[in-house]
Each structure stands twice: as C-alpha cells, then as structure tokens.
Amino acid sequence: MKKIGVLTSGGDSQGMNSAIRSIVRTGIASGFEMVGIRRGYDGLMEKDFTILESKDVGDILYRGGTFLRSARSEEFRTEEGQTKAVNNLKEAGIEYLVVIGGDGSYRGAAELNKQGIKTYGLPGTIDNDIPLTDYTIGFDTTLNVVTEAIGNLRDTMSSHERVSVIEVMGRDCGDIALHAGIASGVDAILVPEIPADIQKISAKLKDGFERGKTHSIVMVAEGVGKAEDIAHQINEYSGLDTRATVLGHIQRGGTPSAFDRVFTSRMGHKVIELVEKDIYGVALGIEKNEITYHSFEEIFASEDELNQNLYKVFEDLV
Numbered sequence: 001m002k003k004i005g006v007l008t009s010g011g012d013s014q015g016m017n018s019a020i021r022s023i024v025r026t027g028i029a030s031g032f033e034m035v036g037i038r039r040g041y042d043g044l045m046e047k048d049f050t051i052l053e054s055k056d057v058g059d060i061l062y063r064g065g066t067f068l069r070s071a072r073s074e075e076f077r078t079e080e081g082q083t084k085a086v087n088n089l090k091e092a093g094i095e096y097l098v099v100i101g102g103d104g105s106y107r108g109a110a111e112l113n114k115q116g117i118k119t120y121g122l123p124g125t126i127d128n129d130i131p132l133t134d135y136t137i138g139f140d141t142t143l144n145v146v147t148e149a150i151g152n153l154r155d156t157m158s159s160h161e162r163v164s165v166i167e168v169m170g171r172d173c174g175d176i177a178l179h180a181g182i183a184s185g186v187d188a189i190l191v192p193e194i195p196a197d198i199q200k201i202s203a204k205l206k207d208g209f210e211r212g213k214t215h216s217i218v219m220v221a222e223g224v225g226k227a228e229d230i231a232h233q234i235n236e237y238s239g240l241d242t243r244a245t246v247l248g249h250i251q252r253g254g255t256p257s258a259f260d261r262v263f264t265s266r267m268g269h270k271v272i273e274l275v276e277k278d279i280y281g282v283a284l285g286i287e288k289n290e291i292t293y294h295s296f297e298e299i300f301a302s303e304d305e306l307n308q309n310l311y312k313v314f315e316d317l318v
C-alpha cells in the first residue's frame, strides 16, 4: 500500500486540523496508508511518525491549532538536515508528503521534491501572504477573532474618549489589518505595503473628536511598527488620549470558521486527487472559489500583493 505523510509546519493556523482530517479520510478511502509526522520538519528528522486511521482524526474538525503540532526547524534548513529527512521518508516507505504551512515550509517541501519525494503544499498561515491563492488557512477565522476583539475595545474606548491603536499580525502583509479594519469600521489602517503619514492621520482623528466622536480606532499591521510607538506619536501630534493593544497570539487561536472548515476539506480532497493522478511538486489554493494548484516554482516567482481596490474601498468609507 502506498504511503502519504502529512505534517504541519511554521506558525499554526485555525483549520489545519480540518485539512489533516480531510487528507487522512480521503486518503484512506482511496486506498492509501496515511502517516502523521509530528512537530513539523523537526519530527521528520527524528522519525516522529504515527499511522493515522480514520478515528484518529475524529473530533478535531472544530478545534484550533494542529493536533500534529508544529515547529520552525533550524536543522531542516541545512543540507544535512534535508538529506536526513529524505532518508527517513524513504526508510519509512513514504512516497508522498503533504506540508501544511507558510512560505518557509513551502521552500522545504520544494527542496524535498527536488530530492525525489513527491510533495504538496497547503497554505497554512493566518497572514494570507501566499501568492496564487485568494485565502490561506486560518485567515478568515483570524478576521473574526480580531473583529470581535475590536468590538470589546470600542466599548471601553468610547467610555473614556480614547484612541485605540491595535496591532495585528502580518510581518510583511497588511491583509489582516485591511480586512478586519474594514469589517470593524476603523478610522485608519496602517499596512507595510502603503506608507502612512501619522501627522495627517492624527489631525483627522482630532477633527473627528472635535465633531463629537467618542472613540477612534487605528489598525496597525505588525510589519509597520509597534502599536505603542504609533500611539505615542498620535498623542504627541493630536493631544488625544491613546492606548495601544497588541492582539498577539490570540489571533491564531479559536474554533475555525465555517469557511475555513469547508475550504480546507475541499483542499484535502483535492490533494488526494492529485496524488492519484501522480501530479506533484505543487501547492494548492483557492482562486475564485475553485481549488487550484501551481508548481512551487510558480509560487516562488509570484508576488503576493495587497488588494489595492480593497484599500480604496476603505479610503472611501472613512
């Protein structure tokens, strides 16, 4: 029986469990033996393998995190680490490997593919920063988590007539800030892709308070800078009372949204279809509501760009 390995790597995201469940159950239904690899590429080097039966992925669909656990492996970045990983996979008879993770995890999967393991990538990151997919796993859930947190902050900021500066994740990508910002009706969104003029933003916020607003919310993607520093600058320019909140890892938890559960179930199904067709060396995504795939090379050659039209939508709403 042919074996398919599956691992989760890098920062976890809500919906990884749902993806694993779909891969495992569809794989078993198609006659494959499924092997879970714990703790990402670290577990691959330590042969931390476990055979997965259908019942082993029961009760995980609605849980955040990843039951296989995840890691950012330093050793796997080295040539020796990769050789060890290939040897371990060959020794265990694992011919196919599905890697659920972000850009760094994809690079590892592409390397293994070059060395004779048939690999697949699923976009597991809340940041939505992978090219050639409209959404990444967990992004939608994260937007809901952030939107709820902003609601709580709005209550207390209104009571005290303050400006809330909220830092969300997104090292190089402003998608969480932009989407959650629009969903929350915030007053300013700072993203790494578009330079911001804090002095101008401060003047606008001050004007809002003078017109009778009781609170203001400024969203900052972590790639722009620290919420604390930006809150301080806004206070210096406007004299308004500001508070900084870093949402941090709260954004990576919580039960996956219905969208994340359905989309990951579809991707898990598709990856097994690709295995059966012997198509490999590809990463899956969702484009215009279709599950698509592209070679790793295509993904690496593409840029993930901020949706400028969406930014324009925001600008016209404030």
Ligand code: F6P
Pocket: 011, 012, 125, 126, 127, 169, 170, 171, 222
């Ligand atoms: O999952 C991606 C990400 O959320 C980034 O936005 C963030 O910078 C990073 O992970 C932090 O993750 P960790 O603390 O696990 O290294």
